[in-house]
Amino acid sequence: MDEPVLKIKNQGVQIILNRMQSNPDEFTLHHGIHPGRWGWLLEQVVRRVEHRHQNDDNYRIELPFLSNDEVDALYDKWMSIQGDAFTHRIMRELLEEDGTEMEYDIATDTLRYGTGTKQMRIPTHMLEIAKRLIERDRR
Numbered sequence: 001m002d003e004p005v006l007k008i009k010n011q012g013v014q015i016i017l018n019r020m021q022s023n024p025d026e027f028t029l030h031h032g033i034h035p036g037r038w039g040w041l042l043e044q045v046v047r048r049v050e051h052r053h054q055n056d057d058n059y060r061i062e063l064p065f066l067s068n069d070e071v072d073a074l075y076d077k078w079m080s081i082q083g084d085a086f087t088h089r090i091m092r093e094l095l096e097e098d099g100t101e102m103e104y105d106i107a108t109d110t111l112r113y114g115t116g117t118k119q120m121r122i123p124t125h126m127l128e129i130a131k132r133l134i135e136r137d138r139r
Contacts (some may be wrong), residue, residue, distance in 0.1 A: 006073055013070045016041065020077045027078055028085045045074045 008014045016038075020027050027038055044062040048071050051059035063071060 006069055008070055008073065010066055010070055013066060013074060017073060017077055020074075020081060024081045024084065027081045029082060041074075042078060045071055045078065049075050 008017070027042070048059055048062035051062065052068070
């Protein structure tokens with residue numbers, strides 16, 4: 001089933017959604033704190049969503065010029081980025097426990113480990129296979 005097409009009226013919303021897609025690292029929480037550059041926006045988005053979920057009639061005090069659908073699109077994309085960052089953190093912990101040098105590329109959803117000729121890029125959904133490759137290379 002196809003997802004419904006969201007009608008974005010405010011061009012700024014579409015611009016920031018595109019930016020979130022192309023540069024998700026700019027929107028990742030750091031120690032529970034909103035990213036500096038976009039924190040002003042994300043804090044308002046989160047407050048508006050929280051107020052609305054609490055049935056607070058004053059929810060439109062935050063970003064009153066945006067529709068609920070636009071705010072929800074920003075929130076959902078931001079939550080998706082946080083989920084990806086969480087997965088990255090888990091994978092980093094698993095791979096670094098045995099001393100493997102690893103870097104995650106959120107844009108391509110790949111892991112890069114090793115250096116020089118032993119460097120590999122691996123899709124994150126193949127974590128178990130990646131771990132077996134790492135073990136094989138160590139032998």
